Amino acid sequence: MREFLTESVLFGAVLSMVTYGIGCWIKKKIPHPMVNPLLISIALCILCIILLKSDYETYYSGAQYIGYLLTPSTICLAVPLYEKFELLKKNYVALLCGITAGAVGSMAVVFALSMLFGLEHTEYVTLLPKSITTAIGMGVSEELGGYPAITAAAIMVTGITGNMIAETACKIFRITDPIAKGIGIGTASHAVGTSKAMELGEVEGAMSSLSIVVAGVITVIFAPMFAPMI
Amino acid sequence: MKYLKQMGIISCIAFLGEIMKAILPLPVPANIYGILLMLGALLSGVLKVDQVRETSNFLIEIMPILFVPVSVGLMDSWEILKGSWIQYFVIAMVSTMVVMVVSGKVTQFVIQRKKGDREDA
Incomplete structure (x- = not known):
């Protein structure tokens, strides 16, 4: 029975969807911004895989089919971007200032904390590109001599954190402008954060999408300058 | 269709x-x-x-x-991560919060200043 469950190609896909469904159900019962369907789903998936004595490989052989939609889905972020293009043109100075401050700030914070924790060069450059989208971030990490797999893990933790704290952080720090919210969320936590921004509103989503692209580019340019500092 | x-x-x-x-x-x-x-x-x-x-x-x-399938892959990175996972975790969480606030605040500041300018003129 257990073998049948875990060896079926649909096991991973079904597990992902059902756990996400449970996450949404819990969110409906407890509508707190920190209750996060994505995190609940990930935790339940890992728990099920361990309890069924299966492994990630088996899970992923089915779940990857869900992941295939990620590229088309990311590309669709261009649609809200297009629909809010006038807003984008009107505010481009503010957007560029905000994203640059965030992207450079991200690397500065990683630098400061790495110094504080006494991390080595390799560990430091592994974390440098942690705020940008996985595909660019892993490339930057590899180029600087970091561990791309750990960069990917750090990027995920960043995304999930951003997704979870977005609403609370904007409220506490009085970020009320929807454009500013979107830029903050997207610059800090790439596409995973953007999926939260999309739920907050169209403007937030469009601005967050824009931040993924621009923050990625800025990080590619500035990371090599930050790298030799430790 | x-x-x-x-x-x-x-x-x-x-x-x-x-x-x-x-x-x-x-x-x-x-x-x-x-x-x-x-x-x-x-x-x-x-x-x-x-x-x-x-x-x-x-x-x-x-x-x-x-994002669920790839994120579940965190369970496999555990072997390499476990040595200094606390540092990594703290850095990832703290920098995310700082960046979100800095980026959002700077954007909001510039937008509001621009609005102010226009009202003055």
């Missing part, structure tokens, strides 16, 4: 993005090329929003769940 056609268009653009990544020697992933291509096509009028709207709304809506 409509959804199939829309999915076809989106897939084509995704594929063009893959081709650009293979040809161009830049450290840019295929999905970023894809976003730019899609935006370019919409802005230039080659593609109408109506030709992709429903499917793209659907794909954006289900986006969070698409």
Whole structure:
């Protein structure tokens, strides 16, 4: 029975969807911004895989089919971007200032904390590109001599954190402008954060999408300058 | 049929993005090329929003769940991570919060200052 469950190609896909469904159900019962369907789903998936004595490989052989939609889905972020293009043109100075401050700030914070924790060069450059989208971030990490797999893990933790704290952080720090919210969320936590921004509103989503692209580019340019500092 | 056609268009653009990544020697992933291509096509009028709207709304809506499979992979990185996971974790969490606030605040500040300027004039 257990073998049948875990060896079926649909096991991973079904597990992902059902756990996400449970996450949404819990969110409906407890509508707190920190209750996060994505995190609940990930935790339940890992728990099920361990309890069924299966492994990630088996899970992923089915779940990857869900992941295939990620590229088309990311590309669709261009649609809200297009629909809010006038807003984008009107505010481009503010957007560029905000994203640059965030992207450079991200690397500065990683630098400061790495110094504080006494991390080595390799560990430091592994974390440098942690705020940008996985595909660019892993490339930057590899180029600087970091561990791309750990960069990917750090990027995920960043995304999930951003997704979870977005609403609370904007409220506490009085970020009320929807454009500013979107830029903050997207610059800090790439596409995973953007999926939260999309739920907050169209403007937030469009601005967050824009931040993924621009923050990625800025990080590619500035990371090599930050790298030799430790 | 409509959804199939829309999915076809989106897939084509995704594929063009893959081709650009293979040809161009830049450290840019295929999905970023894809976003730019899609935006370019919409802005230039080659593609109408109506030709992709429903499917793209659907794909954006289900986006969070698409991150589940890769994120579960964290369980496999554990072996390499366990030595200094606390440091990594703290750095990832703290920097995310700082960046979100800094980036949002700077954007908001510039927007409001610009609004102020216009009201003064």
